[in-house]
Amino acid sequence: xxxxxxxxxxxxxxxxxxxxxxxxxxxxxxxxxxxxxxxxxxxxxxxxxxxxxxxxxxxxxxxxxxxxxxxxxxxxxxxxxxxxxxxxxxxxxxxxxxxxxxxxxxxxxxxxxxxxxxxxxxxxxxxxxxxxxxxxxxxxxxxxxxxxxxxxxxxxxxxxxxxxxxxxxxxxxxxxxxxxxxxxxxxxxxxxxxxxxxxxxxxxxxxxxxxxxxxxxxxxxxxxxxxxxxxxxxxxxxxxxxxxxxxxxxxxxxxxxxxxxxxxxx
Amino acid sequence: xxxxxxxxxxxxxxxxxxxxxxxxxxxxxxxxxxxxxxxxxxxxxxxxxxxxxxxxxxxxxxxxxxxxxxxxxxxxxxxxxxxxxxxxxxxxxxxxxxxxxxxxxxxxxxxxxxxxxxxxxxxxxxxxxxxxxxxxxxxxxxxxxxxxxxxxxxxxxxxxxxxxxxxxxxxxxxxxxxxxxxxxxxxxxxxxxxxxxxxxxxxxxxxxxxxxxxxxxxxxxxxxxxxxx
Numbered sequence: 111x112x113x114x115x116x117x118x119x120x121x122x123x124x125x126x127x128x129x130x131x132x133x134x135x136x137x138x139x140x141x142x143x144x145x146x147x148x149x150x151x152x153x154x155x156x157x158x159x160x161x162x163x164x165x166x167x168x169x170x171x172x173x174x175x176x177x178x179x180x181x182x183x184x185x186x187x188x189x190x191x192x193x194x195x196x197x198x199x200x201x202x203x204x205x206x207x208x209x210x211x212x213x214x215x216x217x218x219x220x221x222x223x224x225x226x227x228x229x230x231x232x233x234x235x236x237x238x239x240x241x242x243x244x245x246x247x248x249x250x251x252x253x254x255x256x257x258x259x260x261x262x263x264x265x266x267x268x269x270x271x272x273x274x275x276x277x278x279x280x281x282x283x284x285x286x287x288x289x290x291x292x293x294x295x296x297x298x299x300x301x302x303x304x305x306x307x308x309x310x311x312x313x314x315x316x317x318x319x320x321x322x323x324x325x326x327x328x329x330x331x332x333x334x335x336x337x338x339x340x341x342x343x344x345x346x347x348x349x350x351x352x353x354x355x356x357x358x359x360x361x362x363x364x365x366x367x368x369x370x371x372x373x374x375x376x
Numbered sequence: 377x378x379x380x381x382x383x384x385x386x387x388x389x390x391x392x393x394x395x396x397x398x399x400x401x402x403x404x405x406x407x408x409x410x411x412x413x414x415x416x417x418x419x420x421x422x423x424x425x426x427x428x429x430x431x432x433x434x435x436x437x438x439x440x441x442x443x444x445x446x447x448x449x450x451x452x453x454x455x456x457x458x459x460x461x462x463x464x465x466x467x468x469x470x471x472x473x474x475x476x477x478x479x480x481x482x483x484x485x486x487x488x489x490x491x492x493x494x495x496x497x498x499x500x501x502x503x504x505x506x507x508x509x510x511x512x513x514x515x516x517x518x519x520x521x522x523x524x525x526x527x528x529x530x531x532x533x534x535x536x537x538x539x540x541x542x543x544x545x546x547x548x549x550x551x552x553x554x555x556x557x558x559x560x561x562x563x564x565x566x567x568x569x570x571x572x573x574x575x576x577x578x579x580x581x582x583x584x585x586x587x588x589x590x591x592x593x594x595x596x597x598x599x600x601x602x603x604x605x
Contacts, residue, residue, distance in 0.1 A: 119494045209480040217495035374478035
């Protein structure tokens with residue numbers, strides 16, 4: 111149990127972390143513009159024509175008939191929430207990291223820092239998942255809204271952790287952002303497109319990508335009444351693995367000033 | 377970091393004559409000692425057997441040309457980088473003002489001070505009266521609500537200095553601390569240093585331009601990797 115002074119410092123780091131995100135003007139612009147543009151384009155362009163799609167349920171694959179609009183809305187929501195989570199994690203685990211290494215030099219516990227930062231990170235992922243589920247529910251009916259929320263939460267945690275790992279390991283912001291865009295584009299915004307996945311010749315490769323299980327979880331919960339333990343299990347494994355990797359990476363960078371040769375500006 | 381600090385035994389444990397500090401150590405047990413410190417960046421030897429000490433109530437200057445290795449020596453002393461040879465030991469309760477700009481750009485000055493004030497590297501708990509005194513002396517009151525990214529160079533430097541002295545550490549290590557100060561603030565800076573030294577703090581200060589040599593108890597010059605007192 112941390113003592114009173116440590117609890118106060120932990121609360122302070124958490125509060126300042128939340129303020130950092132709030133004061134990030136680009137983040138706020140992306141938060142408003144990206145969902146509006148992508149969802150708006152789907153609503154504007156997609157038809158009500160039905161498309162047969164495969165949904166992964168572990169040992170069996172179930173075929174469902176969905177409209178182009180339904181498919182587009184769910185798939186784009188997953189991609190957008192994943193990218194935004196990764197972007198915010200990049201802010202939390204990359205920007206001004208040298209400052210916190212200096213704070214560690216001044217007595218901040220790396221464990222306390224990591225814990226406070228993670229609470230802020232999980233708060234962001236939860237808010238994004240709630241907003242995505244709520245927004246999606248307004249434009250298309252959802253069979254199992256709570257499971258849809260859980261699926262979006264796992265997408266944001268997995269992609270957020272990925273963004274955090276890239277942020278911790280990268281010295282510069284722009285290459286880190288490009289790496290996030292690259293994976294989000296390749297995985298969530300392309301290969302997990304259910305139309306592409308359903309007709310793919312080599313779907314096993316798609317199964318190995320981080321967004322596969324949570325996307326299948328969201329699809330099955332949004333459009334069927336069945337539970338999907340296989341997708342939930344796979345998504346949980348991805349979430350735990352990426353979060354553990356992120357914790358290890360943060361501790362590695364925060365292990366003390368030695369980690370950057372005594373430089374506090376990177 | 378702690379490994380290096382423990383390389384040197386305490387004064388009581390040391391065999392006679394080993395790691396004896398240069399003149400001035402008699403003012404008290406040295407707060408920081410480097411003995412035969414060597415460091416190389418690849419094949420380029422930056423430090424070549426440097427001996428240095430800082431005792432309580434001493435103001436020690438470290439000069440040298442640009443790139444002569446002053447900051448590297450300090451980073452070795454503080455344990456940020458490992459010397460390739462030699463031994464170092466420093467008081468762990470150290471206030472450090474690095475050369476680089478490290479402050480968090482999104483925070484207001486008051487938020488930054490609240491965070492660093494809550495941290496305590498084994499030294500004294502934050503003394504609100506001392507903090508208020510420093511804020512007033514450095515004329516930082518109007519900037520407390522300013523985001524750090526909007527501060528001018530001199531004000532930014534004042535916040536860095538305040539961060540180093542906020543806990544009244546026994547050892548103060550300052551790397552080019554007066555960069556960006558106007559003349560008035562330069563004098564105020566020395567008043568604050570005198571106040572801290574009067575309370576027992578030992579100060580090690582890097583500068584490539586030391587105007588007031590009489591303010592220092594000792595000045596080391598770093599040239600070709602070697603220190604001359």
